[in-house]
Amino acid sequence: MRPHRPSNLLRVMPAKGATAVDVVVIGAGVIGLSCAWRLAQQGAEVTVVDDGGPAASDVAAGMLAPVTEAAFGEEPLLRLACHAVATYPSYVDELGGSEVVPVRHEGTLSVGLTADDRAELARLTTYRDGLGLRTEQLTRRDTREREPFLAASVGGALLAADDLSVDNRAVRAALRAQARAAGAEMLTGGPARLQVDAGRAVGVAVGVDEVRADVVVLAAGARSSVVDGVPEHALPPVVPVKGHVLRLRPQPGRHGPPALTHTVRALVHGREVYLVPRADGELVVGATVEHQGLDDTVVVAAVRGLLRDAHEVLPIVDELALAEVSTGLRPGTPDNAPVVGWSAVPGLFVATGHYRNGILLSGVTGEEVARQVAGHPPSALWQQLGPRRFTLQEAHA
Amino acid sequence: MRPHRPSNLLRVMPAKGATAVDVVVIGAGVIGLSCAWRLAQQGAEVTVVDDGGPAASDVAAGMLAPVTEAAFGEEPLLRLACHAVATYPSYVDELGGSEVVPVRHEGTLSVGLTADDRAELARLTTYRDGLGLRTEQLTRRDTREREPFLAASVGGALLAADDLSVDNRAVRAALRAQARAAGAEMLTGGPARLQVDAGRAVGVAVGVDEVRADVVVLAAGARSSVVDGVPEHALPPVVPVKGHVLRLRPQPGRHGPPALTHTVRALVHGREVYLVPRADGELVVGATVEHQGLDDTVVVAAVRGLLRDAHEVLPIVDELALAEVSTGLRPGTPDNAPVVGWSAVPGLFVATGHYRNGILLSGVTGEEVARQVAGHPPSALWQQLGPRRFTLQEAHA
Numbered sequence: 001m002r003p004h005r006p007s008n009l010l011r012v013m014p015a016k017g018a019t020a021v022d023v024v025v026i027g028a029g030v031i032g033l034s035c036a037w038r039l040a041q042q043g044a045e046v047t048v049v050d051d052g053g054p055a056a057s058d059v060a061a062g063m064l065a066p067v068t069e070a071a072f073g074e075e076p077l078l079r080l081a082c083h084a085v086a087t088y089p090s091y092v093d094e095l096g097g098s099e100v101v102p103v104r105h106e107g108t109l110s111v112g113l114t115a116d117d118r119a120e121l122a123r124l125t126t127y128r129d130g131l132g133l134r135t136e137q138l139t140r141r142d143t144r145e146r147e148p149f150l151a152a153s154v155g156g157a158l159l160a161a162d163d164l165s166v167d168n169r170a171v172r173a174a175l176r177a178q179a180r181a182a183g184a185e186m187l188t189g190g191p192a193r194l195q196v197d198a199g200r201a202v203g204v205a206v207g208v209d210e211v212r213a214d215v216v217v218l219a220a221g222a223r224s225s226v227v228d229g230v231p232e233h234a235l236p237p238v239v240p241v242k243g244h245v246l247r248l249r250p251q252p253g254r255h256g257p258p259a260l261t262h263t264v265r266a267l268v269h270g271r272e273v274y275l276v277p278r279a280d281g282e283l284v285v286g287a288t289v290e291h292q293g294l295d296d297t298v299v300v301a302a303v304r305g306l307l308r309d310a311h312e313v314l315p316i317v318d319e320l321a322l323a324e325v326s327t328g329l330r331p332g333t334p335d336n337a338p339v340v341g342w343s344a345v346p347g348l349f350v351a352t353g354h355y356r357n358g359i360l361l362s363g364v365t366g367e368e369v370a371r372q373v374a375g376h377p378p379s380a381l382w383q384q385l386g387p388r389r390f391t392l393q394e395a396h397a
Numbered sequence: 398m399r400p401h402r403p404s405n406l407l408r409v410m411p412a413k414g415a416t417a418v419d420v421v422v423i424g425a426g427v428i429g430l431s432c433a434w435r436l437a438q439q440g441a442e443v444t445v446v447d448d449g450g451p452a453a454s455d456v457a458a459g460m461l462a463p464v465t466e467a468a469f470g471e472e473p474l475l476r477l478a479c480h481a482v483a484t485y486p487s488y489v490d491e492l493g494g495s496e497v498v499p500v501r502h503e504g505t506l507s508v509g510l511t512a513d514d515r516a517e518l519a520r521l522t523t524y525r526d527g528l529g530l531r532t533e534q535l536t537r538r539d540t541r542e543r544e545p546f547l548a549a550s551v552g553g554a555l556l557a558a559d560d561l562s563v564d565n566r567a568v569r570a571a572l573r574a575q576a577r578a579a580g581a582e583m584l585t586g587g588p589a590r591l592q593v594d595a596g597r598a599v600g601v602a603v604g605v606d607e608v609r610a611d612v613v614v615l616a617a618g619a620r621s622s623v624v625d626g627v628p629e630h631a632l633p634p635v636v637p638v639k640g641h642v643l644r645l646r647p648q649p650g651r652h653g654p655p656a657l658t659h660t661v662r663a664l665v666h667g668r669e670v671y672l673v674p675r676a677d678g679e680l681v682v683g684a685t686v687e688h689q690g691l692d693d694t695v696v697v698a699a700v701r702g703l704l705r706d707a708h709e710v711l712p713i714v715d716e717l718a719l720a721e722v723s724t725g726l727r728p729g730t731p732d733n734a735p736v737v738g739w740s741a742v743p744g745l746f747v748a749t750g751h752y753r754n755g756i757l758l759s760g761v762t763g764e765e766v767a768r769q770v771a772g773h774p775p776s777a778l779w780q781q782l783g784p785r786r787f788t789l790q791e792a793h794a
Contacts, residue, residue, distance in 0.1 A: 251694050297648050301715035304704040311701060318698035322722065 021045040021185075023373065024204045024213040026192045026227060029057040030168070030358055031351055032219035033175035034366030039217075040182035042370055047213070048179065049206045052188040054296070055172065056221055057358060059245050059328025061276040061284040062168035063263055064088055064360045065108055065160070066133070076384045077337040078131065081357060083381055084364045088164060091363035095174040101166060102279050108163035108263040109138070109147065111154045113312060117267035118155065125158055135160050149259055149316045154266070165263050165276050168359045175362070187211065192220070194229035194348070201347035205229075215373055217349045222329035223294070224352040234345040237390050238353050240294050241332035243287035244302035246310075247324035248317055250281040259283055259316050266313040273309040275317075283320060285310045296327045330355050334390060340368060341378060341386030349373055350387045418442040418582075420770065421601045421610040423589045423624060426454040427565070427755055428748055429616035430572035431763030436614075437579035439767055444610070445576065446603045449585040451693070452569065453618050454755060456642050456725025458673040458681040459565035460660055461485055461757045462505055462557070463530070473781045474734040475528065478754060480778055481761045485561060488760035492571040498563060499676050505560035505660040506535070506544065508551045510709060514664035515552065522555055532557050546656055546713045551663070562660050562673050565756045572759065584608065589617070591626035591745070598744035602626075612770055614746045619726035620691070621749040631742040634787050635750050637691050638729035640684035641699035643707075644721035645714055647678040656680055656713050663710040670706040672714075680717060682707045693724045727752050731787060737765060738775060738783030746770055747784045 023039050025032045028050035040046045066081035092101045110125075112118035125135060136159045143150065143157040180186065189206040194216060196202065203212035220227050222240035250256075260277040276284040288302045303325055310317045331353050333339055338361060339353035351369045354361050368382050378386060420436050422429045425447035437443045463478035489498045507522075509515035522532060533556045540547065540554040577583065586603040591613060593599065600609035617624050619637035647653075657674040673681040685699045700722055707714045728750050730736055735758060736750035748766045751758050765779050775783060 248697060251696065252692070295649070297718045298720075299648065299715075300645060300704060300708075300717050300719050303719050304701075304708060304715065307697060307701040307704065311697075318696075318701065320697050321694045322697050322700050323695075325719065325722070 019047075019210070020203075020212040021047045022213060023047075023215045023217060024049060024211045025217040025219055026050075026194075026204060027219035027221055027224075027352075028176070028186065028188070029055040029219065029221050030172050030175055030362035031221065031354060031365055032217070033172065033179050034362045035217050035219055035351055035369040036184040037175055037179040037182055038366040038370035039373060040179060040184040042374060044373075046179070046184040047187055047211050048184055049187045049189070049192045049204055049211065051191045054326070054328070056243075056328035056330055057172045058169050059243065059326045060168040060359050061245060061274065061286050062166040062171070062359050063108070063274065063276055064164040064166055065263070065265075066163070066360070074336055075131070077335075077357070080337075080364065080381050080385070081360055084357075084360050085162065085164060087364065088166070088360075092166070095171065095178060101170045101174050104165045104263075104277070104279070106262040107159055107161040108265055109143065109157040109159055110265045111143070111150070111157045111313065112267045113151070113153055114269060117270065120267055120270070121158060133160070134162055147260060147262060147264065148257075149314055150264070151313055151315055154313060157264075159262075163263065166359060167278060171359055171362065192227060194218075194227060196229060196231065196345065199346065201345055215347055215349055217351055217369060217373070218343070219351045221352060221354075221358070222331040224331060224350070226294070230348070231345055234343040234348055234350075234387075236339045236343070236350050236352050236387055237334055238331045238339070239291065239333075240329040241355065242290040242292045242296065242327055242329055244290075244298065244306060244325070244327050245284060245286040246303070246306055246322065247326075248283040248285060248320035249323040251319065251321045254319070259314060259320065264313065266309070268309040268312050271305070271309055273306060273313065275310060275314060282323070283317065285317070291332075294329065296329060298325050298327055330358070337385055338365065339385065339387045340365060340382055341372065341388070343387050344391075416444075416607075417600075417609040418444045419610060420444075420612045420614060421446060421608045422614040422616055423447075423591075423601060424616035424618055424621075424749075425573070425583065425585070426452040426616065426618050427569050427572055427759035428454075428618065428751060428762055429614070430569065430576050431759045432614050432616055432748055432766040433581040434572055434576040434579055435763040435767035436770060437576060437581040439771060441770075443576070443581040444584055444608050445581055446584045446586070446589045446601050446608065448588045451723070451725070453640075453725035453727055454569045455566050456640065456723045457565040457756050458642060458671060458683050459563040459568070459756050460505070460671065460673055461561040461563055462660070462662075463560070463757070471733055472528070474732075474754070477734075477761065477778050477782070478757060481754075481757050482559065482561060484761065485563070485757075489563070492568065492575060498567045498571050501562045501660075501674070501676070503659040504556055504558040505662055506540065506554040506556055507662045508540070508547070508554045508710065509664045510548070510550055511666060514667065517664055517667070518555060530557070531559055544657060544659060544661065545654075546711055547661070548710055548712055551710060556659075560660065563756060564675060568756055568759065589624060591615075591624060593626060593628065593742065596743065598742055612744055612746055614748055614766060614770070615740070616748045618749060618751075618755070619728045621728060621747070623691070627745070628742055631740040631745055631747075631784075633736045633740070633747050633749050633784055634731055635728045635736070636688065636730075637726040638752065639687040639689045639693065639724055639726055641687075641695065641703060641722070641724050642681060642683040643700070643703055643719065644723075645680040645682060645717035646720040648716065648718045651716070656711060656717065661710065663706070665706040665709050668702070668706055670703060670710065672707060672711060679720070680714065682714070691726065693726060695722050695724055727755070734782055735762065736782065736784045737762060737779055738769065738785070740784050741788075
């Protein structure tokens with residue numbers, strides 16, 4: 001099946017020397033790949049272009065945590081996130097099952113180190129309870145039984161049993177494989193430049209290559225607002241939000257029980273730190289939240305702080321190998337929700353701004369993008385998440 | 398000039414398919430390369446074999462610090478180290494000058510964070526004064542003037558003006574270039590195996606390659622005691638002493654005064670940490686001292702501790718990029734002094750065990766090895782540093 005083309009889209013003839021496809025996707029992170037996969041599945045000829053640089057998708061920790069991520073005033077995002085968690089198992093099945101994409105179901109423990117930290121957690125819990133999110137207060141003893149290596153200063157914990165976690169690198173690798181299997185082409189080169197002709201998007205240039213397309217999907221994550229050639233009024237209001245993440249692993253030759261089995265989110269003297277365990281013993285520790293532009297330098301203060309705080313919560317981290325120190329740039333938006341929909345430039349579709357929820361929302365985003373690109377109106381959960389919402393709000397102000 | 402061959406060495410004919418040289422050196426760290434360079438300079442045909450793995454030479458910080466390294470009961474080592482520092486400028490000249498091998502002359506500041514730390518420093522100072530080493534007590538104000546970014550809790554400092562520091566990676570690179578220029582061949586492959594025939598060393602095998610030689614110089618650093626084929630009674634008593642080292646650098650695009658200009662050695666709640674500045678703004682922070690065998694895993698506790706202690710001494714490290722985290726294996730010996738001399742196996746010369754002083758002693762070691770291999774007896778400074786000293790001590794016990 002070829003995708004239905006909205007009647008306002010004309011087939012653009014390829015320029016001399018350029019290839020032509022139905023859709024070109026800018027960005028090979030989990031969002032771009034998921035879009036490419038679903039578009040290719042419904043019959044579109046798809047090319048994904050990418051600069052080959054590091055992707056936030058690979059730095060992420062893979063928490064699928066609508067409950068413990070729920071912050072004040074983010075209800076549209078929360079509804080979408082709950083839907084994404086509920087449908088994650090079938091998404092993983094389509095990606096090849098849990099052999100290919102390991103998912104953990106132990107849930108998340110939220111803990112506080114000091115009395116102040118625990119008071120802040122209680123405040124958030126009251127809010128989340130009000131939203132109908134399921135959490136359970138565990139006693140100190142129950143907590144210790146579940147996670148014997150937590151620091152003595154950690155008392156009880158709040159269990160969010162519905163939170164999942166996933167190996168985010170496996171998600172990205174599986175998406176790439178599925179997109180390829182569905183027929184999508186991958187083109188890795190320099191930065192992409194949008195080609196605009198007579199006011200509409202007609203393709204993408206990467207180095208000397210040019211790919212003409214009816215539709216361009218802008219899924220460049222934190223770099224979405226600096227893609228060359230995109231008219232200013234169509235740029236999504238995405239800002240890079242830098243996060244430092246550590247990957248700890250058991251030392252070679254040392255065996256023992258895993259340091260953690262649940263995801264642990266801790267408040268440590270008011271600072272947030274999370275620790276996400278993998279089946280192979282890896283522990284992902286994150287993450288800072290920094291507004292530093294597109295800078296991705298690993299900085300002492302951040303690494304020092306993460307190691308210090310992780311150690312306060314789980315002293316046994318000291319015995320693990322420090323396997324990786326990395327930074328990723330989350331695509332932040334003014335309301336922390338993604339930006340998915342047709343832009344002000346005909347032919348240019350935007351799918352970015354997933355901030356801390358890219359891994360969680362990758363599946364539902366790909367499906368929604370494929371729907372809308374095929375000519376359907378936004379589905380209910382996405383109606384408030386289009387790129388025009390920021391311009392409209394400004395007009396009202 | 399061909400090297401003089403001691404009369405007890407017979408020229409060994411090469412086996413079929415093997416190349417033959419005068420000397421094969423096992424190990425391409427600064428010690429092996431310095432030996433190869435000096436041997437080649439005096440006319441020997443030299444091949445250096447190396448497994449291509451990481452070298453402690455590249456992890457080191459490059460402190461040339463006989464004064465602040467002087468510990469109780471290590472006088473033979475101290476005399477050698479003082480000689481090495483005194484001759485370092487001419488060594489650097491031969492390596493291409495300070496353009497090629499940057500040396501810093503600001504000296505070392507020893508500081509203590511707590512009253513206990515300062516008391517311990519005072520105790521060491523008394524000892525070093527007794528040895529005639531030149532140090533100068535700086536007031537808090539003088540210290541602050543020299544290093545304005547030191548933590549407020551650091552009071553005065555002890556200046557060792559004669560201590561130098563050098564870019565150790567530049568030393569290794571220059572030694573490699575000089576050794577090559579003098580005619581030495583480099584052979585990088587798997588681990589080396591000593592070839593012994595009728596009780597004497599006759600060459601080295603690396604993978605399928607075999608290099609026959611009159612003399613084999615064992616300069617494999619921390620791996621010197623596990624080189625295949627070396628008869629047990631000839632193995633130097635070297636144990637690997639693991640050290641974690643960090644390399645911090647200014648963040649891209651950020652300019653300002655350097656974080657430090659002197660090398661700073663600090664006692665922080667009884668723990669030692671050093672910070673060695675480079676001209677390009679890099680700051681080398683080290684080092685742990687761990688007996689973990691040949692394991693070179695980067696471990697959380699060590700990195701956490703170095704970052705914490707460096708930050709206590711110099712809070713501004715927080716603003717630097719964490720450019721590298723590495724571990725090196727120092728070749729430790731029972732008396733912390735190097736092991737340089739003919740082994741119990743004819744044809745096998747040992748040059749290893751330089752522990753924390755490999756960069757400092759590389760020049761004088763190369764010269765001494767070339768002398769002894771050419772048939773000369775050990776020179777005065779080296780008479781107590783041969784490999785037989787451990788067996789003799791045991792015999793006396």
